[in-house]
Amino acid sequence: MRSAPAYREGDRSVPLIDDSVGGLLAARAADHPDTEAVIGVRHGTGDIERLTYAALFGEACRVAAALSTLVEPGQYVALWAPNLVEWTVIQYGAALAGAVLVALNPVLRDDELDYALRHSRAHVLLHADVSRGYAMGEVAERVCADIPGLRRISLSEREVWLAPAAAASAPEISADSPVMLQYTSGTTGRPKGVLLTHRALVNVAKLTMEATGAPPKARCFNPLPLFHTAGCVIATLGPLWLAGTSVLCERFAADEALEAIRRENVSVLFYVPTVLHALLRRQREIDMPATQLSVIMGGASNVAADLIDGAASVFGAHVYNLFGQTELAPVLSLTRPGDSPQDQLNTVGRQLPHLDCKIIDPDTGATVGVGEVGEICARGYQQFVEYLHDPEATARALDPDGFVRTGDLGAMDHRGYLTVTGRLKELIIRGGENISPAEVESIIADHDEIIDVVAVGLPDERMGEIVAVACRVAQGNREGLRDRLIDHVRTRMPSYKVPARWFLVDEFPRTPTGKVQRFALRDAILEHELHEL
Template sequence: MTTLVESYWPADSSVALSEHTVGTLLAERADTHNARVALVGTPHGTTQLRRLTYGELYEEARRVASALTELTEPGDFVAIWAPNVVEWPIVQYGAALAGRTLVAINPVFRADELRYALTHSSATVLIHADANRDYDMAAVVSKVASDVPSLVHVISLSERDRWRGGSAEFVSTATDPDAPAMLQYTSGTTGLPKGVLLRHRSLVNVAMLTMEAAEITEGAVCVNPLPMFHTASCVIGTLGPLSIAGTALLVETFAPQSVLDWAIEEKATVLFFVPTILGALLETMRNNDRPAPQFRSILGGAANVPAVMIEGARRVFGGAVHNLFGQTELAPVLTLIRRSDAIEDQLGTVGRPIGQVEVKIVDTVSGATAPLGVQGEICARGYQQMIEYYKDPDATTRTVDGDGWLHLGDLGSMDERGYITLTGRLKDLIISGGENIAPAEVESRLVEHSAVAQAAVVGVPHEKWGETVAAVLVVRGERRPAELVESVRRQLGQRVAPFKVPKRWFITDALPLTASGKVQKFVLRDAILSDRLDEVR
């Protein structure tokens, strides 16, 4: 293993990059594994599962590609607004074969949010679901569509002949791996979403190298309960199984016991997760005596994954937990835990980089590469980084510097082996009385208390110290708030320095989350400052 002398990881060029596009990789799988089950999911408007082999999936995708080629021009953007129905990845593959850029839109968006995404992307086609649970999506589309000048075609998934009515003999000419493949909207932990434009090369290789680093076996059956509009799902959860000729089980509605039962029934060996989903599955197993699926690999991240959750997953499900780290702008994985990593690395770090990417930690003031073990901003440079923030050159320039390094805005430190320990977000860093406090460290300690299910730490203004630390807890069981907080404070005080212990405490039923499972701390901070959260005194 490489031994570093400063916080810089050189790209591992021993791993070859694929030259496939999303579409050509599907075509290859249809040729090499035609009869293998590729995708299992629920079709739009039904409750019956549909199973598609690679041959059938490729045929469906070619029909979509043929239809889109008739409806659009090269360079056009095609938006999909739907929950995790089986048509979502079919449209994804069809757009790739047609050489059109797919715009992935959150199915819970309200009218103004949908209008913003469609207008900003200049999408010419919108393919949408009619409903998502009790949400009348068709009615919202009717309200919004006429406000978007670029929209030429608005197509319900119910209108199958319009969006997949083309020829199954369609021949794709979209073979450039550097062409745009997808426009993703950032989840918005700090405000208005930005459009992240990603290329085929990024999506295909991040999926492939993530599965390779996690040692996922060829043909594995993978449970994907993550929302398809996010890269964790449509890249790792979809193209990941494609890269190993595996089977993707697409969960439409996340119900913990149903997911656990389905995983057993399908003999699944891989689970994709974000902390909220993994936590719900563990909580379900904690409260019943039914058998647990035995996963060989459990892959996820998107937020700081507490050590107690990793230990719990290993104990209950029997597999290796691969804590991933990255962001949408990196398509989305940068580092991950390996199966052979020592337990202290599994519990305390997010692993080391995947292949073909450079990583460094820089001083947040000078920009110089930081010494080993010193906290700074994490930066990356390589094939997987975004093309740009679409229509936002200023934001792109602020994020990608003149040497091509993408600045993540995440704080961390690197050891001599390239392993990275997260310490928080650059904008989340709390400075109280001159002391720097990383919320992630405090949060990981808070959830070690048996009564704390989730925790978020934010900085709030203080006349004397500039900022003070506030903790917002989601708790288990019935206990008097003051007694519970005192118990948590006492345990925390034994594990972190006194200046890191929160001075203000709040209890809530649920934390505000983005669709990718990240806590929207600006929402919590606003709620505290406007007295919309009850403080425990």
Template sequence: MTTTTRSRSEWTAERTPEIAEETVGAVLRRQAADRPDTTALVATRHDGTSGRWTYAELLDAAERAAGGLLELAEPGERVALWAPNVAEWPIVQYGAALAGMVLVAPNPALRPPELEHALRLSGATVLVHADRVGGYDMAAVAAEVTPALPGLRHVRSLSEPLDGAPPAPEERSRPDDPAMIQFTSGTTGHPKGVLLAHRSLVNNARFTMLAAEIGDAPVAIAPLPMFHTAGCVISTLGPAFLGGTMVLIERFEPVAVLETMRAEGATVLMSVPTVLGALVATAGKQDGPAPQLETVLVGAATAPGPMIEAAHATFGAHVHNLYGQTELSPVLCLTRRTDSHADLTTSVGRPLPHTDARVVDPATREVVALGEVGEVCARGYNQMIHYVDDPEATAAGVDRDGFLHTGDLGSMDERGMITLTGRLKELIIRGGENVSPAEVEIALAAHPAVAESAVLGLPDEQWGEIVAAAVRTHEPAPDGLDEELAAHCMSRLTPSKVPVRWFFVDDLPHTPSGKVQKYVLREQLIP
């Protein structure tokens, strides 16, 4: 039975349901045997044509990809897949798993030095790449970086399909073997490689679906980037665990996504706040009713209460805030359908099964009292194996009790509900007072003119730092909006937390997973 102590911010994991001892490839094999004729994937191929695959057809394509990879590398070696959201992404993902290889997932927008770093750090021996994404010549970049990487033995374009003889249907991996190398989001600088196990990925997707009470055979709209765990784990393995359909969106365009939701009879939407906000806004401008959904999962950044309410009103769905990070495969916790309105709109819920959590003092690493703000930490099956080739970072990130330190600030109540307040490194220290940017951003989200905001500290001779806010508005900002927003915040926050500098922007810099890159924003605001 799950319990928390009365005085400490500490959650002891629920132990049911049991952890599944299964690999990524085994999930696909099981569903192909149980539901061979069910549609597993709807997606656009690398050549631009549309396609649909049943579970039997998807397994066949993945087995042929596995055969092709085994002609290039050995089980246990690392294969990098550098591509946007095309059908070949999940096919090669499953193929690598069936071949017993570790999939490396670099961002398709990486520039040559960044791609070279990712391939060198990961130790990839094979690179499979798309030819282009938008106007970016990925084939030329791949050719450019190859000479500097002697360990990279094979480079293959997706224009030359991996189409080898399907290997014997045997397990080449164990559940605790490495399955994937992901890269940290890069909100504060250079990404690190994160090594994740099959058991972590399979069960994190599974427990997320179960906690959200997503029913059998869902039809899931998946617009999130596949090179991120939200895409290749939750959006891919989640529907697969339930024998459902993944509708992979190649390029996010709100009107087109809404049309796809209607055409496919979607029941689930995978999203981040920027995606969800755009869909809600666009649906509100269209004639006729919006497509109806059963579930919306939103992560990467906490969706503000007004957005959750608007999404529920628009799509009729249960909207769940998720929280986690790449190092946790990625979900730590999420809200449940039975949570109160206040919990659903302000918190990120309780931890998933088999995940312990605590909130600690960032300086002493001692567990803080219930309700106090500290660093959120987690321990469980979903933890990374380690940072690739970085034992110092691994040792710094995991404490002597085995808890991973997330770098995120939050509080926990007696029910294990976690409320986020900001990033540890983003705390604004104004004259000795700690100001959490997330708290100010939540206050701003309640103003009808605000579409999105990012709050950060700027240098100040008198206070050390002052609170500044960059705001994107729904309509062009009228004169005096800064004073109106300041008054709005003053009615909700202590005076020291109210921004004193305002910047109205057309857009905010985001990582592909939807997080605001505040270090980039700071550079834009302070040339």
């Protein structure tokens, strides 16, 4: 007898709020003007800045006034900077102005930045001057010189992007209007622009905080990149919902992070496995009691059970595993207080309220039975509006009933708890960063000594996954080949995309139709069957 279908409707009893990002900030500034809202480093100074809700709202209103002279509501403003106080101020300012914020990775190279700016059709680029020794200002100047109609503004030019005073009136912003464009790597090379609404961001942050039981006015440590939805939605708008404090980490290092957690009396920590692993390892090494936290929440890949157990034991916190993707703004499901230890360690919990979830056969689209593995799909108010300028890709991402096809494989039990077993998509997730194998392959393939190349993700305790490539190479001297290949790619891609391991193959395992069997290649590497450079 066939089991019940793996389908579960979202809980509609939990209320949603009908508010914009800027509207929620205004409410917090009115009710909690003197509460610290954000703590972080100022651009160009290295100084720690502490902004109360009143001060944050005031600066955001001045940003909105400045942007309103440069763009119309609904137009795109790109932000290219590391985790600075200005990032959060501009995020709120753009929302108040009715602009759509284009969140860009601060390690983008020239061609990647050029693509994002042209594709989004941004009217303004706000950028940092330097980040971790990377001359962002020089890159921005070089790239923007060839893009007609784009206004480039350095964060050092405060008089340009920060008006002397707030505007006399602000545009009326609908909760259903777009507020953010996030670029996410796909399997075909170029990243897609994921368009998200105010309603999605505000309510996903609200419901996630409520589901984990994060305490009101919590002081929250955010080591996640702000250009990711995890960083600028859950770890920014989450504290906003709590009327709490967001403590930004400009550049993560375990010792400095642990000190900041102690100094700022942090009770909530956001994480990806790489961060949590480093904090846990360092805390075990130092001769000092661990700061006791209330909630630790995060995800980005399957989180090892011993990492969750270890963090709970050392930091005295409830550790919650979040699962989702950018297209869902970004949380689909999470573990919760009251879940059994087995569920907390081995599942990604249940879906958020107002989000319907099902598991389908990826080939037929039919809903599979409870306990059967298939593609995880979700539908609700929080799903993305579209892939910008790509209606075909948008259509492919949805099934006939309007569910977002996540590309992740998993199963649902009879209670609605989800487990994730793999990915249909071949993305490599290294330390929370999505990496397209096709992009890595195209750059390596440009090298004269490469005939063919395939990139795969290999499991790694610290990073979750690392990038590995298998290459078919031309006949010739192979001495020093690895160094030559690394020199070739380092100037063409950010360091986190550079393969950590390089292998040689004579032929790739293929299907009868000629497609490379990436899983078979990955297995061959893990079984030590390939020659490593």
